[in-house]
Amino acid sequence: MMSNQRLLAVLLMAMLLVGVVAGCGGTQESAGDTQGSSQDQQVKDPIIIGTIFPLSGPLALNGKDTFDGVEIARQIINERGGIEGREVKFVSADAPDPTAATQEADRLIQEKKVQIIIGTQSSSLSLAASAVAERNKVFYWEVEGIADGITGRGFKYIFRPTFSAQMMATQMLNFVEKVVAPELGKDPKDLKVILVHEDSGFGTSTAKNIEAQVSNYSFQLMDSQSYSAKSAELSSLVLSLKAKNPDVLLAASYVNDAILLARTSKELGFKPPVTIGTTAGHGTPDFVKALGEDAAGIFAAGILSSVSPAKMKPEFKALFDEVTKRYKEKYNGKEPSVNVYNGFSGAWLLLHDVLPRAQNIDAEGVREAALELDLPEGSTLMGYGVKFAGPDQENAGQNTSAFAAVMQWQDGKLVPVFPDILAQKNPVIQE
Amino acid sequence: MKLDKGKIINSWPFVIAILGILAISKIENQYYLGMIFNTLLWVAIAGSWQIVGGYAGEFSLGHAAFFGIGAYTSTLLYIHFSVSPWIGMFIGAAFAGIIGFLLSWTCFRLRGHFFTLATLAFGQVVLIIATSWRSLTSGSEGLLLPIKMGFWQMSFESKHAYVYLVLIYAISVILFTYVMERRRLGYYLIAYRENDEAARSLGVNTFRARLTASTISAFFTAIGGTIYAQYTFFIEPESVLPVTLSIQAPLVSIVGGLGTPFGPLFGAVLILPLSQFLRGIFGSSFNGLHLIIYGLILIVVLLLMPSGLGPVILKGWRKITGAQVKKINASG
């Protein structure tokens, strides 16, 4: 008769075996998928694309949203007949951390034999997974991660349709110089600008870019202060800001610290005339929900929040509304965050504009098709054009036509105010 | 004390190791190779932790600091001074050893929980330093390693090479533990663990023994950091210094059997592939479910089998083989 201990050990080993079998079994299934359908002339082989996003763990909040947007793009493309009659299918992987991202990329490439991967939302995950793709010569399409390093390694198979951290910094500084200074009635030289940023990859790379580029503008950065995103209190930071009394506060924050920063500022009576955050923190639905009226007037740079029929192609307005509708249906009326639209925009560009042009739908073919693209401003849901830097350039794979948007909270809505092609309303700045 | 060579060669761990090496060379699937790499790396990390955690009984929850010190030292030397990672690895390990020595020297007089919490704080401090000292470490942006293949650069095209590397690493740690157990250092440590006062009254310098163990433990852990950096070509504070790493090292040792040389082996083989498969099955559909199961397994193992699964399995194995032997004897 087995003791409790022995029984339990056996159970655990059995579980392990089940896991191994399940893992192996999965491989065979998908192989069957691609083989079985070639018999039937009516139904063509589906196109299998791998996806890597953080669907669990600390990054899941944004990861799921971006993935949802990508998935909606797939659904709509399939409803419209697929790509030359071929259905698009995803093999999706969850990567809560960089080690998992590497492992899942390996799994998708080795076991599921994908030639195209869409990912990853978070920069550190992207750096890990895309390195695996490059080594295996698999096409990698980064729809959201903005770290400069993603397209800064001279890699030939990594493409990023969205803007980089460098580009976002440029837009924030442009906005300060071209809009904020005049609205405040101040000469840019006299403008007091302070930057605060959380100290993880996102905040650090945004800050680094702002600090590096500010010399191209007429104003100076009074101070650059980092803090931990996990901070339980920011009173000391707010008080030191209050003491310095800036005109413009630039903030690279995530949601929680953006909320804490704004609330603490209110508690301690700190109210700079202009605050420019990012869509990673200050421009999220959670932020406006937590701050309510106090969010009014705050700016957020980054991913475009809504499409204006007046200034962009009508098809994009229709797509935008469609994405909103489907997301709300799926989540009981919840407002989509900008990540959803961004994921959709990137995936749509790939599925609608790149894949149909490819000679063969494999890594090489898609790569060539992407490099051929030269679309003008207004050709994507996000409003920018498309032109990828060539393999011989330092930022190989980066969409050089991309740019960030600047929006402002007005009446509880995040309204685009800059640049012109995207602007729906004028920015409201009070002295 | 001389080791009986005959005994070692005849014993099963070596058979398994040789079979393992042959099997690995046959596997081509990069995903499986990656998983084997990860598992073996953790055998070594947990084994390194165990030298001070299991044998000396000093329960550290800050070992990620040493892993990170190893990774950053060799990487920075490699990036800025083109020092070969092989050399950088030992420099990093020596550096970690010194830090381990200092940490233990100051903190060992803290009793049980206090020591654990102090190491927890220490691990966090190192993480914060790595994140804030941007001029040195590039902070959270991390460091990208040059992608230049070659033996001297410890950078290989095929995963096989990395797996062999980490296999040697794991075997070294286990072998060291096995040998240490049977020599003076091991005896001193076990004596301290069982009854410190009695040991000291017999003239054993338990403090020195523990310091030695702690230094060696930090040294070995740091080597893992370098290997990891060379494998992933990218390091950042959150991947080489997080508290989850500090927690997983003792975890693997405990589940596998604390205080035994092969405990980390059992623990790693059981936990790592399991968590990866769980994530593969449940990851995208029910977020976090695989971790809930992970936590449940942890609690169940601990409450019902605190000596770890390793000893239980070994006992069971001996019983099965022992029973068979008995049967043959009886009939013949």
Place this chain on the structure above:
Amino acid sequence: MDILVQVVISGILFGGIYALVSIGLTLIMGVMDIVNFAHGEYLMVALYTTYFLNQLWNVDPYVAAIAVIPLFFLFGLLSERVLIRPTLDKPAFVHVFVTLGLSIILQNLALLMFSGNFRSISVPYAQYSYEIFDILINYPRLVIFIVGILVAIGLHFFLHYTWVGKAIRATAQNKNAALLMGINVQKVYAITFAIGVSLVGLGGSLLMPIYSVYPTVGFQFVLVAFVAVVMGGLGSIKGAVIASFLIGLVETLSGFFIDPSVKQALYFTVFIMVLLFRPYGLFGKKTKVA
């Protein structure tokens, strides 16, 4: 000068939050000699409870706090019976990892059920600040500070002037002697753990107006709570409270004068320093033989 006073006041007020979380922890650690790694997760559960009470039935968080106390007392009793008691006669690492396992389960249960979104409530008085001589004192933080002090005083009276309290102290001083004196140590442990959990639950409710809740919110708070408990001396309520205010002060002062990014490193270093020179904490006694 004004700003300096404001910084000091903010620091002390903030310490009140840590105090509420660490009072319960020091009781548990001092009496039962265990490290409860899931302490932060109880805080998280209390925050979610308060959040949903507010969102679904419009319950004010301060009213919810009153309901949370008995609820979490029961929760604590349950946890102790199921998870803690079996670990008490086993080697130390067992309870460390069991509580760690509990913390992983609770965090991911929250993630599974509520997703990773940061949720916060909006009550009208949340950002309201009293203005006294140009110094701004935030109302909810003041409440936490006052409640923290009251709880500390109340607990002190409980431990010194009630029978149950004295039984708890006796068990903490010498478990075997307490057993010999006829004290039901098992019951003492259960009650102690339950009190600890209900106190951290109270802290969570009071924290909801000014903070957000998300699955991993507990970690940062529990880390500081550990520091405060050890610095103040295991089992010493006075110590935990004073250490909490000290940490709050160090955090805000260093954040203001030096750099917000290193303030955590600073109080951890202070922590290690204190341990080196006063291994039993500022107010701890040598109750256990090394």
